Amino acid sequence: MTETMIDASIVEATNAKREADLRTDYDSLGERLDRRGIAIDAIKEKVAGFSVAVPSWGVGTGGTRFAKFPGPGEPRDIFDKIEDCAVIAQLTQATRTVSLHIPWDKADPNRLKQAASRFNLGFDAMNSNTFSDAKGQIQSYKFGSLSAADKGTRDQAIEHNLECIEIGKTIGSKALTVWIGDGSNFPGQTNFADQFAHYLDSMKAIYAKLPDDWRIYTEHKMYEPAFYSTVVQDWGTNYLIAKELGDKAYCLVDLGHHAPNVNIEMIVSRLAQFGKLGGFHFNDSKYGDDDLDAGAIDPYRLFLVFNELVDAEDRYENFNPAHMLDQSHNVTDPIESLMLSASDVQRAYAQALLVDRQTLAEAQQANDALAATQELRKAYRTDVEPILAMARLEAGGAIDPLATYRAASYRTKVAEIRPVVEGGGGGIV
Ligand SMILES: [Mn+2]
Numbered sequence: 205m206t207e208t209m210i211d212a213s214i215v216e217a218t219n220a221k222r223e224a225d226l227r228t229d230y231d232s233l234g235e236r237l238d239r240r241g242i243a244i245d246a247i248k249e250k251v252a253g254f255s256v257a258v259p260s261w262g263v264g265t266g267g268t269r270f271a272k273f274p275g276p277g278e279p280r281d282i283f284d285k286i287e288d289c290a291v292i293a294q295l296t297q298a299t300r301t302v303s304l305h306i307p308w309d310k311a312d313p314n315r316l317k318q319a320a321s322r323f324n325l326g327f328d329a330m331n332s333n334t335f336s337d338a339k340g341q342i343q344s345y346k347f348g349s350l351s352a353a354d355k356g357t358r359d360q361a362i363e364h365n366l367e368c369i370e371i372g373k374t375i376g377s378k379a380l381t382v383w384i385g386d387g388s389n390f391p392g393q394t395n396f397a398d399q400f401a402h403y404l405d406s407m408k409a410i411y412a413k414l415p416d417d418w419r420i421y422t423e424h425k426m427y428e429p430a431f432y433s434t435v436v437q438d439w440g441t442n443y444l445i446a447k448e449l450g451d452k453a454y455c456l457v458d459l460g461h462h463a464p465n466v467n468i469e470m471i472v473s474r475l476a477q478f479g480k481l482g483g484f485h486f487n488d489s490k491y492g493d494d495d496l497d498a499g500a501i502d503p504y505r506l507f508l509v510f511n512e513l514v515d516a517e518d519r520y521e522n523f524n525p526a527h528m529l530d531q532s533h534n535v536t537d538p539i540e541s542l543m544l545s546a547s548d549v550q551r552a553y554a555q556a557l558l559v560d561r562q563t564l565a566e567a568q569q570a571n572d573a574l575a576a577t578q579e580l581r582k583a584y585r586t587d588v589e590p591i592l593a594m595a596r597l598e599a600g601g602a603i604d605p606l607a608t609y610r611a612a613s614y615r616t617k618v619a620e621i622r623p624v625v626e627g628g629g630g631g632i633v
Contacts, residue, residue, distance in 0.1 A: 206322075206323060206324040207290075207322050207323060208290070208294050208323070209287055209288075209290045209291045209294060209323070209614065210291060210294055210295065210608070210609070210612045210614060211612070214608060214611055214612045215294075215295070215600075215601070215602050215608055217611075218602060218603070218604065218607055218608040218611050219597060219602060219603050219608075222593075222603040222604060223597065223603065226590060226593050226594060226597065226603055229589075229590040230244070230590040230591070230593075230594050232590075233586075233587070233588075233590045233591065237558070237586075240558075240560070241560070242558060244591065247554055247557050247558070247588075247591055248591050248594055248595050248598075250553070250554075250557055251550055251553065251554050251557075251591055251592060251595045252297075252595040252598065252599060254298065254527075254550055254553055255298060255299060255300040255301065255527070256298060256299055256486065256527040256528060256529055256546050256549050256550075257299065257300075257301040257302065257303045257328035257329070257526070257527065257528040257529070258289045258292055258293075258299045258301070258302055258303070258528075258529055258542055258546070259302075259303045259305070259331070259528060259529060259530055260282060260285045260286075260289070260302055260303060260304050260305055260308070260309050261285075261305050261308060262529060262530070262531055262532075262533065262538055262542055263279055263285050263288040263289060263292075263538045263539060263542065264278055264279055264285070264538065265278060265533060265534065265538060265625075266495065266531075266532030266533050266534050266538075267532070267534060268534060271627060271628065272534075272627050272628060273534070273535075273627050274624075274625040274626070274627055275537060275615070276615060276616070276619035276624070277615045277616070277617075277618035277619035277621075277622050278622060278624075278625040279622065280622055280623070281311070282304070282308075282309040282310075282311050282316065282319075283311070283315075283319050284618075284622060285302075285309070286302060286316075286319045286320055286323070286325065287323075287618075288538070288539055288618075289302045289323075289325060290322075290323035290325060291539055291609065291614055292539055292542050292543050292546065293323065293324075293325060294323075294600075294601065295543055295596075295601050295602040295605035295608055295609055296543050296546045296547060296596060296601055296602075296605050297595070297596050297599035297600065297601035298546040298547065298549075298550050298596070298601075299529075299542070299546050300324075300325065300326060301325065301326045301327060301328040302320060302325055302326075302327060302328060303327070303328040303329050303330075303331060303381075303528055304316070304327060304330055304331065304371075304372075304375075304377070305331040305333060306330060306331065306332060306333060306364075306367065306368045306371060307333060307338045308333070310371075313371050313374035313375050314374070316375050317374070317375045317376065320375070326376060327372070327375045327376055327377045328377065328379070328526065328528060329377060329378075329379035329380060329381045329419075329421060329526060329528070330368040330369065330371065330372040330377050330379065330380050330381065331368075331380075331381045331383070332364055332365045332368045332380065332381070332382055332383075333364075334349030334350060334361040334364055334365075334384055334385075335349070335383070335384060335385030335386075335429065336385075341360065342356075342360065343356050343357040343360045344357070345357065345361070345385070348384075348385075348386040348387075348394075348399070348435075349361035349384055349385070349386055350362070350365075350382075350384055350386065350402070350403050350406035350407065350435075351384070351386040351399045351400065351402045351403035351406065351435045352386070352402065353394070353398075353399075353402070358402060358405075358406050361406060362406050362409045362410055365380065365382060365410045366410065366413050368380055369410075369413060369414065369415070369418070372418075373415065378417060378418050378419065379418055379419045379420070379421060379526065380410070380414065380418065380419075380420050380421070381420075381421040381422075381423060381456060382407070382410070382420065382421065382422050382423070383422075383423040383425070383436075384403075384435060384436065385429040385430060385434075386399070386403065386430065386434065386435040386436075387427075387429075387430025387431075387432065387433045387434035387435055387437075388430055388432050388433045389430055389431050389432050390432055391432060393432070394433070396433065399435055400435060400441075403435050403436075403445075404445065404448055407420075407422070407445065407448075407449055408448075408449065411449045411450060411452070411453060414452055416452075418452060419452050419453070419454055419482060419526075420449065420452055420453050420454070421453075421454055421455070421456040421482040421483060421526070422436060422442055422445050422446065422453065422454075422455060422456060423436065423442070423455075423456040423457075423458055423461065423485065424436045424437060424438050424439055424441060424442040424455070424457075424458075424461055425437075425458065425461040425493065426438060426461060426462060426463055427492075428492070428493055438462075439455060439457070439471045439474070439475065442455040442456075443455055443475065443478070443480055446480045446482075447480070453480075454480055454481065454482025454483070455475050455480050455481060455482050456482045456483055456484065456485060456526075457471060457472060457475070457481070457483070457484050457485070458484070458485035458487070458493075458530055459484070459485065459486060459487055459488065459489065459498075459505075459506075459509070460485075460487050460488070460489040460492070460493040460494060460495055460530075461485075461493055464489075464491065464492075468505065468509060469505070469508040469509050469511065469512050470512075472509055472512045472513065472516075473512045473515070473516070476512065476513075476516040476519075476520060476523065476525075477516075477520075479520070481516070481523075481525050482525060482526060483525040483526030483527060483528065484509075484525065484526070484527055484528065485528055485529070485530035486498040486506070486527065486528065486529050486530065486531075486545065486549050487529065487530050487531045487532075487545075488500045488501040488502060488506070489501065495530065495531045495532035496531065496532075497531055497533075497536075497541050497544060497545045497548070498529060498531065498545040498548050498549050499545065499548035499549070499551070499552065500545075500548075503548065503551075503552070504584060506548065506549070506552040507552045507555050507556060507580075507583075507584045508580070509552070510552040510553050510555070510556035511556045511559060511580060511583075513525065513553070513556065514553070514556040514557055514559065514561075515561070518561065527549065529542060529545050529546065529549070531545060537615060539609065539614070539615070540606055540609060543605045543606060543609065544605075544606065547592055547605065550592055550595075551588055551589070551592060554588040554591050554592060555583050555584050555586060555588055556583065558582075558583040558586055558588070559579060559580060559583040560579055560583075563575075563579050564576055564579045564580070567579060
């Protein structure tokens with residue numbers, strides 16, 4: 205029997221107040237979609253089958269380079285984090301897996317497995333960390349890890365990634381995500397070619413030990429923590445890595461890891477077309493890698509990304525990108541932000557499913573730019589909330605996750621058990 209962190213009676217009570225209105229709204233939307241030749245139940249089924257992973261580090265309050273201001277009831281360890289993830293999954297029914305970060309979440313793998321299965325949660329990709337020094341490690345990553353000039357440092361970074369694979373094997377993960385902070389802060393500090401050659405050699409050593417049914421994801425990022433150059437700078441470099449490594453290697457797209465105004469949806473299309481789109485880290489940004497909530501700044505861009513994904517779904521066999529949220533919640537309750545973000549990612553997917561691909565293709569063929577873009581805007585402007593809410597209700601979740609979460613006073617309750625965390629130096633990637 206799956207346990208829940210929030211009492212089912214609270215979910216039922218808050219749903220009961222909203223169910224009649226939801227059914228009216230759902231039927232009304234169903235009629236309007238029917239006139240467009242779209243069966244609402246089919247969209248709902250697809251939405252219900254969609255899941256986005258929650259990163260363990262996302263449920264703790266994030267910070268900036270300046271400071272961190274923790275809230276009440278901060279999770280103390282990975283087991284508290286799993287409980288918080290269980291709340292998000294229970295109310296949204298859209299987040300069935302948790303993504304772990306080693307060494308932050310290091311614990312007995314069997315205990316991890318038990319803790320997650322208590323809530324029927326699975327584990328998404330393992331995330332290695334060679335961008336900061338763990339307690340007691342011999343070599344420092346101050347000047348890089350997998351691409352470091354020093355061989356001992358590179359070997360240590362390889363070993364760490366292999367350890368992540370071993371832990372992942374025990375808990376049922378099927379992927380390793382490698383993100384490095386390697387780069388340089390000054391022109392001339394490093395030799396670009398040597399550095400990248402070191403990186404590729406290190407990645408090949410990790411890839412050699414990757415189980416056959418696993419994937420390895422590499423994530424590009426334009427800058428930060430290195431400010432002059434990064435080793436995995438852009439999607440082109442990322443693609444080169446995936447090609448060099450082999451069939452189990454894919455590119456991960458973090459929406460915040462590009463220059464402002466870069467056409468991310470086109471990058472998505474390119475990677476999908478050449479079979480190397482591994483998945484996403486969803487978040488939103490205004491200026492840089494802001495890690496704001498998905499859809500909070502530019503929901504149309506999120507929709508356009510999903511428009512490419514739905515197109516690719518029809519176009520390519522075995523198209524199965526991984527979805528994960530990767531955000532930093534500095535001023536909100538992380539559980540609230542993650543619930544709404546999961547829902548906003550689902551929303552973009554539902555809206556993209558409403559695009560009439562035939563009409564769009566005909567407009568494109570006829571060079572009718574306005575008709576083509578109108579087809580996208582028509583889908584984007586459709587309020588699909590009743591579809592999302594109905595999918596949640598039918599799966600046992602909350603019609604209104606935020607209202608239900610607040611009614612349950614979860615944060616106040618855990619704050620009574622979990623000690624106050626002091627603020628101070630922050631920093632999250
Ligand atoms: Mn990321």
